[in-house]
Amino acid sequence: xxxxxxxxxxxxxxxxxxxxxxxxxxxxxxxxxxxxxxxxxxxxxxxxxxxxxxxxxxxxxxxxxxxxxxxxxxxxxxxxxxxxxxxxxxxxxxxxxxxxxxxxxxxxxxxxxxxxxxxxxxxxxxxxxxxxxxxxxxxxxxxxxxxxxxxxxxxxxxxxxxxxxxxxxxxxxxxxxxxxxxxxxxxxxxxxxxxxxxxxxxxxxxxxxxxxxxxxxxxxxxxxxxxxxxxxxxxxxxxxxxxxxxxxxxxxxxxxxxxxxxxxxxxxxxxxxxxxxxxxxxxxxxxxxxxxxxxxxxxxxxxxxxxxxxxxxxxxxxxxxxxxxxxxxxxxxxxxxxxxxxxxxxxxxxxxxxxxxxxxxxxxxxxxx
Amino acid sequence: xxxxxxxxxxxxxxxxxxxxxxxxxxxxxxxxxxxxxxxxxxxxxxxxxxxxxxxxxxxxxxxxxxxxxxxxxxxxxxxxxxxxxxxxxxxxxxxxxxxxxxxxxxxxxxxxxxxxxxxxxxxxxxxxxxxxxxxxxx
Numbered sequence: 001x002x003x004x005x006x007x008x009x010x011x012x013x014x015x016x017x018x019x020x021x022x023x024x025x026x027x028x029x030x031x032x033x034x035x036x037x038x039x040x041x042x043x044x045x046x047x048x049x050x051x052x053x054x055x056x057x058x059x060x061x062x063x064x065x066x067x068x069x070x071x072x073x074x075x076x077x078x079x080x081x082x083x084x085x086x087x088x089x090x091x092x093x094x095x096x097x098x099x100x101x102x103x104x105x106x107x108x109x110x111x112x113x114x115x116x117x118x119x120x121x122x123x124x125x126x127x128x129x130x131x132x133x134x135x136x137x138x139x140x141x142x143x144x145x146x147x148x149x150x151x152x153x154x155x156x157x158x159x160x161x162x163x164x165x166x167x168x169x170x171x172x173x174x175x176x177x178x179x180x181x182x183x184x185x186x187x188x189x190x191x192x193x194x195x196x197x198x199x200x201x202x203x204x205x206x207x208x209x210x211x212x213x214x215x216x217x218x219x220x221x222x223x224x225x226x227x228x229x230x231x232x233x234x235x236x237x238x239x240x241x242x243x244x245x246x247x248x249x250x251x252x253x254x255x256x257x258x259x260x261x262x263x264x265x266x267x268x269x270x271x272x273x274x275x276x277x278x279x280x281x282x283x284x285x286x287x288x289x290x291x292x293x294x295x296x297x298x299x300x301x302x303x304x305x306x307x308x309x310x311x312x313x314x315x316x317x318x319x320x321x322x323x324x325x326x327x328x329x330x331x332x333x334x335x336x337x338x339x340x341x342x343x344x345x346x347x348x349x350x351x352x353x354x355x356x357x358x359x360x361x362x363x364x365x366x367x368x369x
Numbered sequence: 370x371x372x373x374x375x376x377x378x379x380x381x382x383x384x385x386x387x388x389x390x391x392x393x394x395x396x397x398x399x400x401x402x403x404x405x406x407x408x409x410x411x412x413x414x415x416x417x418x419x420x421x422x423x424x425x426x427x428x429x430x431x432x433x434x435x436x437x438x439x440x441x442x443x444x445x446x447x448x449x450x451x452x453x454x455x456x457x458x459x460x461x462x463x464x465x466x467x468x469x470x471x472x473x474x475x476x477x478x479x480x481x482x483x484x485x486x487x488x489x490x491x492x493x494x495x496x497x498x499x500x501x502x503x504x505x506x507x
Contacts, residue, residue: 237464239502268417299420305459306416306452335462339455356455360447362437365454369437369474 001193003201004186011136011183015056015176018189019082019110020048021199028082028108032068034058039124042068044081056084056176057183059116059135060123061153064260064317066092069102076103083107085172086114087161088315091348092260094170095311098355101263111164111172113179115144116156119320126150139178142213155316155329158225160218161348165190169349179217180210229334236331239298245331246301248324251294255318255328261308261347269300301328305335310356311347312336374428374494376403376487379418381411383441384476385433391480399484400491403431410434411472412445416456419470426503429469429494431486436474446474468493469500 007014022028030046036055040062045051066089073081085093090111096102115135117123123131131147138144146152164175174195177188188206189196236245253269256262268274274296284291312332319329340346343356380386386407392399408414411434419430432453440446453472460467471490475483 233462239465242463242465268415274421296424299417299424302420302459303415303417306420306456309459310455335459338462339458342454342458356451360444360451362447365450368450368453368457369472 001191001196001203002205003189003196004204004206005189005201006186007183009184011187012055012057014187016051016054018174018199019054019084020051022082022108022195023048023051025198027080027195027198029079031082031084032065032072033082033084034060034062036128040120044072054084055132056112057132057136058123058128059118059131060120060128061086061089061117061315061317061320062120063258064092064315065089066096066102066260067258067263069093069107070096070260070263073102073106076106078106080108081106082110084110084112085164086112086117087164088114088155088159088313088348089260090164090170090172091161091313092315094348094351095261095313095355096263097351098358099263099311104351108174109172110174110176112176113139113164114156114159114162115139115142115179116146116152116159118146118150119153122150136178136183140180140182140213142179142217144217153316154228154319154327155314155333158221158228158330159314160221160225161314162217162221163214166349169346170351177206177210180207180213228330229337232327232330232334242298242301246297246326248326249297249301250324251297251300252323253300254321254323256304258317258321259304259308260313260315260317261311262304268303269296305332308332309336309339310343310345312340313347372495372499374402374491374499375426376429376431376490376494377422377427378403378405378431378433378487379408379411379414380405380431380475381434381441381446382407382409384435384439385411385473385483387477388433388475388479388483391477392484393480395480397480397484399487402491402494403487410440410442410445411449412440412442412447414449414452416452419456423465423469423500423502426500428497428500428503429471429490431471431473431490433473433475433483433486436476439476465502466497466500469497 005014019031030044032044034040034055035043035053040058040060065085069083097104134147165171174191181188236242314333316329319327322328345356411432422430434446457467457470473486
């Protein structure tokens with residue numbers, strides 16, 4: 001069901017009103033969402049009064065929130081937790097459900113359109129209410145222009161999945177439609193009829209301009225994405241290209257830690273699997289003349305790619321987390337897109353489609369063997 | 370001196386490894402360029418071991434297991450085939466010569482097929498030359 005809520009110049013207040021109402025009705029037991037204080041803090045909020053501090057539109061993403069959902073709702077069985085997710089977080093949520101890292105029935109998802117987010121350090125050092133207002137004003141025309149002197153996160157600049165609903169695929173229980181709307185006047189709401197009726201909303205259709213704005217933005221972003229991916233794959237080509245692309249990597253593994261898909265607590269790179277004795281290292285040094293230390297830089301990135309590329313949601317948190325500014329995310333999402341295409345798989349599109357590594361067909365890749 | 374490629378073979382215990390064994394006991398001649406690692410199933414092969422072999426100096430990788438439908442564990446080879454498809458696509462996109470990774474189905478009775486596969490692969494890699502992935506980092 002579709003509806004529209006009037007915001008009377010206060011989009012945040014209107015959304016907070018919805019969140020409070022769902023909490024008071026007992027639809028959710030608590031909200032997992034960003035709170036603003038001396039910055040942005042994600043929190044599991046039970047206290048209605050604290051919801052006043054909710055910051056649903058702050059254009060920043062300290063972590064991919066799906067990771068926090070998998071912390072709080074992995075086992076489930078204690079009622080529903082409401083969570084406010086951007087589209088890339090929502091896609092990660094869907095993948096983590098399929099990897100049994102989130103109990104689907106314990107979560108109520110509120111999705112939202114997203115025009116882009118800033119790097120956390122840029123957001124923290126700026127007049128952040130101005131950033132928020134600037135981006136809210138851009139939804140109507142659907143033209144994302146970063147605030148003066150800043151850039152959006154690289155992943156956001158080439159994001160093509162910026163709405164929470166997709167044709168026939170997974171849709172969150174509630175979706176906030178901002179594109180093609182002036183959020184200071186009204187926000188489109190789409191979701192389960194019971195939920196919307198419980199909020200006292202009538203069926204109402206969104207303005208037709210909304211769909212036009214969405215498709216125009218998608219077209220523009222698709223072209224930009226293609227260009228960025230081709231450029232990156234050109235730069236990282238061949239072993240020399242790859243080494244040079246990753247040459248400033250300091251092996252901190254932050255890209256892995258912040259990746260919502262890299263959920264394995266016993267990742268092979270955190271174990272002793274590849275620890276060797278001194279005499280083994282000396283033998284390698286003897287044979288090759290020199291062994292890089294720490295070892296296994298290329299092995300780490302290529303292995304991680306093999307393990308998660310099929311489900312990479314292109315959230316770009318790896319790039320944001322890299323202290324050396326390596327654009328890991330564009331490389332991984334460019335390769336990921338090609339790998340996913342082998343299986344006609346789009347991460348986050350559907351809860352029913354199994355991840356490519358979790359199934360097989362008897363009649364496929366017949367030319368490989 | 371002619372370039373002699375080094376091949377690392379990941380062979381499943383039930384089919385390809387037995388096939389290699391049969392090639393030996395049948396005295397079938399094949400080039401000594403392959404170093405065999407026995408696995409219980411190709412489905413147990415994580416791509417990390419293939420990548421590691423390349424980075425440590427392999428010129429080619431042969432992954433061989435039971436024919437489709439014949440897996441000792443019912444479907445491990447189908448899972449392996451998907452992983453190899455993913456691995457090869459990644460290597461291809463990064464220009465890392467995915468044609469150095471071969472997946473072949475060799476049954477326990479196919480000693481000749483094993484020997485022929487190794488011969489064919491050695492010839493292919495000789496024509497192609499050494500793998501660039503083993504170059505030292507400095």
